[in-house]
Amino acid sequence: MNTQHVRICEVGPRDGLQIASQMMPTDTKLRWIRQLAAAGLREIEVGSFVPPRLVPQMADTAAVVAGALGIEGLTVCALAANLKGAIAAYEAGVHVLAIPISVSDSHSRANTNKSTDDQLDVVSAIVDWVRAQPRPMRIDAAAATAFGCSMEGDVALERVVRVARALAGSGVDAVALADTVGYAHPAQIRSVVRAVQDAIGAKLVKLHLHDTMGLGLANALAGLDEGIRSFDSCLAGLGGCPFAPGASGNVVTEDLVFMLESMNYPTGIDLKKLLAARALLAQALPQETLRSGVAAAGIPKTFHPRTALVG
Amino acid sequence: MNTQHVRICEVGPRDGLQIASQMMPTDTKLRWIRQLAAAGLREIEVGSFVPPRLVPQMADTAAVVAGALGIEGLTVCALAANLKGAIAAYEAGVHVLAIPISVSDSHSRANTNKSTDDQLDVVSAIVDWVRAQPRPMRIDAAAATAFGCSMEGDVALERVVRVARALAGSGVDAVALADTVGYAHPAQIRSVVRAVQDAIGAKLVKLHLHDTMGLGLANALAGLDEGIRSFDSCLAGLGGCPFAPGASGNVVTEDLVFMLESMNYPTGIDLKKLLAARALLAQALPQETLRSGVAAAGIPKTFHPRTALVG
Numbered sequence: 001m002n003t004q005h006v007r008i009c010e011v012g013p014r015d016g017l018q019i020a021s022q023m024m025p026t027d028t029k030l031r032w033i034r035q036l037a038a039a040g041l042r043e044i045e046v047g048s049f050v051p052p053r054l055v056p057q058m059a060d061t062a063a064v065v066a067g068a069l070g071i072e073g074l075t076v077c078a079l080a081a082n083l084k085g086a087i088a089a090y091e092a093g094v095h096v097l098a099i100p101i102s103v104s105d106s107h108s109r110a111n112t113n114k115s116t117d118d119q120l121d122v123v124s125a126i127v128d129w130v131r132a133q134p135r136p137m138r139i140d141a142a143a144a145t146a147f148g149c150s151m152e153g154d155v156a157l158e159r160v161v162r163v164a165r166a167l168a169g170s171g172v173d174a175v176a177l178a179d180t181v182g183y184a185h186p187a188q189i190r191s192v193v194r195a196v197q198d199a200i201g202a203k204l205v206k207l208h209l210h211d212t213m214g215l216g217l218a219n220a221l222a223g224l225d226e227g228i229r230s231f232d233s234c235l236a237g238l239g240g241c242p243f244a245p246g247a248s249g250n251v252v253t254e255d256l257v258f259m260l261e262s263m264n265y266p267t268g269i270d271l272k273k274l275l276a277a278r279a280l281l282a283q284a285l286p287q288e289t290l291r292s293g294v295a296a297a298g299i300p301k302t303f304h305p306r307t308a309l310v311g
Numbered sequence: 312m313n314t315q316h317v318r319i320c321e322v323g324p325r326d327g328l329q330i331a332s333q334m335m336p337t338d339t340k341l342r343w344i345r346q347l348a349a350a351g352l353r354e355i356e357v358g359s360f361v362p363p364r365l366v367p368q369m370a371d372t373a374a375v376v377a378g379a380l381g382i383e384g385l386t387v388c389a390l391a392a393n394l395k396g397a398i399a400a401y402e403a404g405v406h407v408l409a410i411p412i413s414v415s416d417s418h419s420r421a422n423t424n425k426s427t428d429d430q431l432d433v434v435s436a437i438v439d440w441v442r443a444q445p446r447p448m449r450i451d452a453a454a455a456t457a458f459g460c461s462m463e464g465d466v467a468l469e470r471v472v473r474v475a476r477a478l479a480g481s482g483v484d485a486v487a488l489a490d491t492v493g494y495a496h497p498a499q500i501r502s503v504v505r506a507v508q509d510a511i512g513a514k515l516v517k518l519h520l521h522d523t524m525g526l527g528l529a530n531a532l533a534g535l536d537e538g539i540r541s542f543d544s545c546l547a548g549l550g551g552c553p554f555a556p557g558a559s560g561n562v563v564t565e566d567l568v569f570m571l572e573s574m575n576y577p578t579g580i581d582l583k584k585l586l587a588a589r590a591l592l593a594q595a596l597p598q599e600t601l602r603s604g605v606a607a608a609g610i611p612k613t614f615h616p617r618t619a620l621v622g
Contacts, residue, residue: 153612182604183611185573186532213611214566214604218528221497248604255525262496293493293525293559300494300524301464 006265007043007230008253009206010036013064014045014079015250016238017057021287026060028284030067035280036235037071039273040307041253044068045077045098045232049085065092077140081112081119086126089137096138097130099123099172103163104149107180111144116163124170131171141167142176142208146192148183150241160192161199168200175203176232179219181241182212182248186222193226206230209251211237211291216251217259224265231256235274236281237291254278254292261305268307271299317576318354318541319564320517321347324375325356325390326561327549328368332598337371339595341378346591347546348382350584351618352564355379356388356409356543360396376403388451392423392430397437400448407449408441410434410483414474415460418491422455427474435481442482452478453487453519457503459494461552471503472510479511486515487543490530492552493523493559497533504537517541520562522548522602527562528570535576542567546585547592548602565589565603572616579618582610 013033017024024032033044046068047061061078068076077096080086089097101119102108108116123141130137145152146160160177167175177196179189189207196204207223209216209231220231233256239249257269275295282290324344328335335343344355357379358372372389379387388407391397400408412430413419419427434452441448456463457471471488478486488507490500500518507515518534520527520542531542544567550560568580586606593601 148611148613150611181611182608183613185570187574212604212608213569214563214602215528215570217526218532218570221529221532248607252525258524259496259526259529263498291525293523296559297493297523300459300461300492302459302494 004229004265006260006267008041008256008267008269009043009045009077009230009232010041010235010253011045011208011232011250012036012234012236012238012253014047014058015232016234018048018055019240019242020057020238020285022285023057024284026063026067028280029060029064032277032280032284033064033068034071035273035277037074039277040267040269042073042268043075043077043096045079048079049088049092050079050081062088062092065094069093082122083125083129086130090130090133090135094137096140097126098140098142099126100142100144100178101163101167102144102180103155103160104145104152106151107145107149110151120163120166120170123167123172127171138174139172140174140176140206141172142178143167144178144180146177147179147188148181150181157192157195161195164196164204165199168203174205175200176206176208177204178208179210182210182216184209184219185215186218189219189222190226193223193228197226206232208232210239210241211248211251217255220251220256220259236278236295238281238288248291252292254294258294258303261307262303264306266306270307271303271305275299315540315576317571317578319352319567319578319580320354320356320388320541320543321352321546321564322356322519322543322561323347323545323547323549323564325358325369326543327545329359329366330551330553331368331549331596333596334368335595337374337378339591340371340375343588343591343595344375344379345382346584346588348385350588351578351580353384353579354386354388354407356390359390360399360403361390361392373399373403376405380404393433394436394440397441401441401444401446405448407451408437409451409453410437411453411455411489412474412478413455413491414466414471415456415463417462418456418460421462431474431477431481434478434483438482449485450483451485451487451517452483453489454478455489455491457488458490458499459492461492468503468506472506475507475515476510479514485517486511487517487519488515489519490521493521493527495520495530496526497529500530500533501537504534504539508537517543519543521550521552522559522562528566531562531567531570547589547606549592549599559602563603565605569605569614572618573614575617577617581618582614582616586610
């Protein structure tokens with residue numbers, strides 16, 4: 001019997017809200033984050049330090065971080081794509097900084113206005129700056145479009161490996177592979193994860209998966225099979241990608257938790273409480289489609305969560 | 312590189328339509344079946360021989376079978392749950408008879424008004440009758456609720472194995488395991504498939520999966536890993552289960568084909584033509600939700616179908 005803990009990082013307040021058509025007020029974000037934490041989520045990406053004119057939904061991230069830091073036991077994550085944002089994240093007091101870097105040059109330029117190589121330099125500069133500060137801050141780098149790009153199509157495995165190696169070499173704490181546009185399939189997850197593990201070992205920590213083609217959980221399963229024990233996901237499968245029209249959002253946290261707990265991987269998350277946190281979303285984001293098989297059908301009698309067993 | 316062919320049996324015209332709120336006229340069913348066959352589906356469950364007062368949508372199954380038999384290269388399947396239905400299927404000329412038998416006694420009584428053991432006797436009687444006829448007809452038995460039951464909850468593995476063994480012993484050509492209400496998870500798929508393979512070997516041929524909890528494709532992947540090379544699915548994920556309220560339907564054929572072809576398992580199916588067959592569904596069943604990630608997002612640039620390569 002497998003009993004390895006799987007860590008889920010809820011990215012809804014960042015990845016989910018950044019492309020939502022409605023703005024969520026700061027106090028609503030914080031009520032939502034508190035509900036997620038109460039359901040057992042120990043790591044939440046609460047926002048991003050990016051120019052408000054580009055992503056107005058994230059303009060209040062410093063205030064959201066300040067509120068989230070008051071939640072006991074919660075690891076507060078935020079995203080920043082450049083040094084200015086990283087400094088703001090540090091000053092706001094975040095525990096974990098997530099830095100995106102696109103393996104696809106075209107996506108990199110569209111997303112951060114920099115080539116992949118130039119963004120690698122940005123990551124190095126951020127790491128150097130953070131390491132020179134008195135307070136430690138974990139740095140996670142996310143290799144975006146690692147499984148395909150809506151602009152370039154296929155992304156060469158050699159390029160993914162090169163970026164992962166450069167990120168590990170720059171001194172980040174952890175590397176995530178992101179299927180930003182949701183084109184990955186399970187065989188690809190396996191081969192890319194193996195190649196990156198061969199290159200950087202345990203520095204490859206996490207997968208960030210989207211459910212564009214309906215393969216999100218199948219891809220998570222393939223990652224699990226390769227030893228991945230950390231995943232990003234969004235409550236109700238919010239999110240998406242501005243460069244993948246028609247795409248549904250991130251892997252659905254509720255369904256991922258259902259799968260993991262059913263398979264005897266404890267997540268520390270109470271599925272009932274997690275489902276209850278959807279009510280706030282339905283109210284605050286009436287125009288968004290809230291997905292989740294488990295939410296639609298209800299938790300079945302056959303569900304025997306692992307987390308309940310371990311306390 | 313894996314190059315094993317995977318056989319998909321489209322069950323939309325039976326499992327998809329039987330709980331649809333609208334009736335589909337016979338000629339529309341046949342237009343749809345012709346489109347599916349033109350997309351490369353070589354096996355289609357076109358209807359069921361069940362009392363029309365119980366399932367009025369299937370009242371025209373003999374006529375649908377007659378039309379489908381005119382499609383070159385198509386293996387025409389139909390479902391029947393008792394000898395009377397099996398005789399009607401034989402007389403209609405179907406190539407493959409699918410017989411359901413619920414592993415859960417409660418579901419068996421609700422579905423066929425018989426206990427599991429009594430339904431096993433029905434299967435034996437059908438096999439004996441069919442084998443005494445001049446024309447051969449393949450007989451597939453589907454062990455329903457093999458992964459859980461909305462009424463009974465957990466279904467004991469020993470019971471699944473006992474039913475599978477009895478089915479194999481009765482002389483059916485193939486056994487399928489059905490996650491009728493969609494409660495299965497990948498670890499369970501693996502353990503049940505292995506146990507049934509240990510009991511009946513290659514007589515276990517197929518999985519019939521539902522997407523209730525969003526785990527349909529993850530479960531298909533688990534089955535693939537255990538050597539399963541045949542799956543039921545429904546275009547647009549139609550279907551569902553009258554005993555699992557809120558449940559979404561069967562595994563989505565389009566997304567399953569996308570996953571398999573991406574993973575280098577040829578299916579013989581042309582994904583573009585398959586997606587085109589949704590238009591008829593949208594028109595004929597305006598009240599049904601047509602699912603599919605691939606349909607919503609479009610076929611990505613990164614899709615390199617295996618079927619195109621093998622011709």
